[in-house]
Amino acid sequence: MFRVYGSWRHSLHCLRRFSTQTSHEAGRYRPRRAVMYVPGMDKRKMEKIPSVGVDTVVFDIEDGVAVDQKGTARYMIPETLAQLSIPAATEVTVRVNGLDSNLTREDLQVILEKSPDGLPEALMVPKVQSAEDVAEVDCMVGEFRPSAKHQPLPLFAIIESPMGLLNLRDICYHGIYKCEAVRLQVIVFGSDDYLAMIGGVRSEDASELVFVRQSIVTHAKAYQLQAIDLVHIDFKDLTSLKRQSQEGAWMGFTGKQVIHPTQVGVVQEAFTPTQDQITWATGLIEEFDKHQKLGKGAFTYQGRMIDKPLLLQAKNIVNLHNAISGRTNS
Missing domain, CATH: 3.20.20.60 (Phosphoenolpyruvate-binding domains)
Structure with a gap:
């Protein structure tokens, strides 16, 4: 569970604010x-x-x-x-x-x-x-x-x-x-x-x-x-x-x-992801990739079932963090 925000519903609500799916130039996002x-x-x-x-x-x-x-x-x-x-x-x-x-x-x-x-x-x-x-x-x-x-x-x-x-x-x-x-x-x-x-x-x-x-x-x-x-x-x-x-x-x-x-x-x-959010998102993406290589679909992460919307939120956080840091988005 993403403990820093108390409840899972509020955690997800906070994560949605960092959507970086806002560029018509593939792979580029300017904060x-x-x-x-x-x-x-x-x-x-x-x-x-x-x-x-x-x-x-x-x-x-x-x-x-x-x-x-x-x-x-x-x-x-x-x-x-x-x-x-x-x-x-x-x-x-x-x-x-x-x-x-x-x-x-x-x-x-x-x-x-x-x-x-x-x-x-x-x-x-x-x-x-x-x-x-x-x-x-x-x-x-x-x-x-x-x-x-x-x-x-x-x-x-x-x-x-x-x-x-x-x-x-x-x-x-x-x-x-x-x-x-x-x-x-x-x-x-x-x-x-x-x-x-x-x-x-x-x-x-x-x-x-x-x-x-x-x-x-x-x-x-x-x-x-x-x-x-x-x-x-x-x-x-x-x-x-x-x-x-x-x-x-x-x-x-x-x-x-x-x-x-x-x-x-x-x-x-x-408008910047916190370190807790970055850690949560990075861990989720790593777990997703690991389960994909094992041929597994749905999985749990920190006690919660993970679906595509949550994966997207995690990628948004990492992409925004990378853009702010001057790195290339994944």
């Missing part, structure tokens, strides 16, 4: 446990990125930048990327302005044409409401970075409106199977804009967002995509952040948005 936004016009904050140790950094041209500073941010990001030595473990992403702003095209042109080769490694697009939005971004990226048609840029799509939620199935399908220059890999939940659009009010426990959060996870996992949970706005309250991060992990999210470096460690720990 995105903490996704941190940094204003694209704040050079001081951008220069601190190499020392933060975050899985994914998002240089922002949208909400984190005032309207009269967007042009500055647009050009400052490529200049800063050319100067920084960001660790390979940190994914470099840029959030452009949404298609409703009429700024997306210029954002993409500058970012894709002025940035050093290979950067940014991914793009984040806010306020995605339809498959047509994804198609439009795909066309722009193909125009400004033709090489992306041979090696598509990973795409993060932020869902932050009721219409985006209703169209999420089509967004996922188009972003995976119909695009050439981008490839949808991540669905991000933009909770504050969503609440504003429905006239809702943000509560401390975010109970008013349970339905939307579960819908985001359901669609993402149905299409083997990663799902990134809502921002915890009070960056000084690390206790509440830890609780909400664990809740998101139990729901099936693979990571969480953060807005301050102090949040990174708490969030990434919540």
Whole structure:
């Protein structure tokens, strides 16, 4: 029995949060446990990125930048990327302005044409409401970075409106199977804009967002995509952040948005398998392989009958642990 969690049912519930079956590139999984936004016009904050140790950094041209500073941010990001030595473990992403702003095209042109080769490694697009939005971004990226048609840029799509939620199935399908220059890999939940659009009010426990959060996870996992949970706005309250991060992990999210470096460690720990889980999973896989060689099917492990779902959970844990450690997934 997986004693650390008290009951078998709760143990299984905890294990499910580490599913890594979310990549359309066989054998590859990039951990995105903490996704941190940094204003694209704040050079001081951008220069601190190499020392933060975050899985994914998002240089922002949208909400984190005032309207009269967007042009500055647009050009400052490529200049800063050319100067920084960001660790390979940190994914470099840029959030452009949404298609409703009429700024997306210029954002993409500058970012894709002025940035050093290979950067940014991914793009984040806010306020995605339809498959047509994804198609439009795909066309722009193909125009400004033709090489992306041979090696598509990973795409993060932020869902932050009721219409985006209703169209999420089509967004996922188009972003995976119909695009050439981008490839949808991540669905991000933009909770504050969503609440504003429905006239809702943000509560401390975010109970008013349970339905939307579960819908985001359901669609993402149905299409083997990663799902990134809502921002915890009070960056000084690390206790509440830890609780909400664990809740998101139990729901099936693979990571969480953060807005301050102090949040990174708490969030990434919540989405990382514990040593007890790694030991349990490794032992289960070894026992499974041993019984397969003996020609035996079902078997017991730590007092419980093992079936395929539990084997999958064990492999998910080991794969995520390997990905975080920089090793190749099995």
